[in-house]
């Protein structure tokens with residue numbers, strides 16, 4: 001049978017051509033020539049119609065097998081070519097980080113880092129130290145220990161980025177807030193605890209005021225007698241210093257977080273009448289952060305007895321604070337690594353903020 005006899009020759013020719021294809025375009029033309037509508041293999045398949053049933057029982061599977069093998073060989077070669085293209089690109093885009101900086105491209109401290117420094121200085125003055133935790137978290141620290149019940153909608157509230165399941169089937173997450181570091185701190189330090197926790201957090205969001213990665217500062221204070229009054233005074237004082245207004249006013253609005261009870265959002269008094277927001281005075285309010293008293297279940301999850309210990313926690317978005325204080329209208333340039341932007345809005349790295357010297 002002529003059709004069957006041709007197949008080994010076709011297969012070895014095609015295999016040679018596929019292996020020799022140097023780019024995706026030539027691979028595609030091989031695919032069209034063999035498996036396309038008018039390709040060599042496709043035309044042979046049409047001949048099946050004119051065969052006797054006996055001929056068809058051998059020719060059919062033989063042709064289908066050939067078609068599958070060629071398809072698989074083409075896909076495999078395609079993956080090879082793609083990997084080679086990426087490697088070639090990585091090779092040409094290699095940067096030598098040991099080269100000295102070009103004087104015309106010297107950067108500056110990013111406004112977010114400046115605000116981290118300023119708030120660290122303000123809170124250090126009140127006896128807070130800095131704690132940190134990993135960006136890649138497990139479900140326990142990011143949710144469960146923070147009193148998010150399994151299947152609770154608050155888990156979805158955060159539009160979490162999940163990683164692929166590991167060997168045990170656990171899916172790690174990119175932390176959606178800095179609150180997991182509350183857990184890590186309470187599990188490793190004995191009260192009294194006073195920490196602030198700066199860090200990157202991640203949520204699936206992207207527009208003028210939301211980026212998939214942004215920055216938070218968490219605060220945690222645990223001892224035997226700290227209450228909501230301390231929370232309000234501590235934060236009002238911190239923001240008066242931060243915005244450099246002598247008597248900033250704040251209010252607490254009831255809110256819900258699974259890990260605090262009671263929970264609140266804090267607003268600062270502000271003035272929007274002049275086109276831009278001025279914090280500290282005026283007839284308006286500006287939402288600044290989420291806060292509350294650490295939930296008894298969270299204390300228990302960290303092996304602290306809620307009959308003995310209590311305290312507050314708060315979490316604020318740093319990027320928005322920097323926009324407010326330094327008058328930047330759009331969040332997106334924060335993440336574009338644009339030297340001109342950083343030269344305009346950035347800070348000299350050696351001008352460290354001090355509380356006594358004023359922060360400006």
Ligand code: PHE
Pocket residue numbers: 176177178179218257260290291292313314315316
């Ligand atoms: N983790 C909360 C958020 O990201 C903020 C928060 C922190 C609220 C601590 C209360 C206490 O929205």
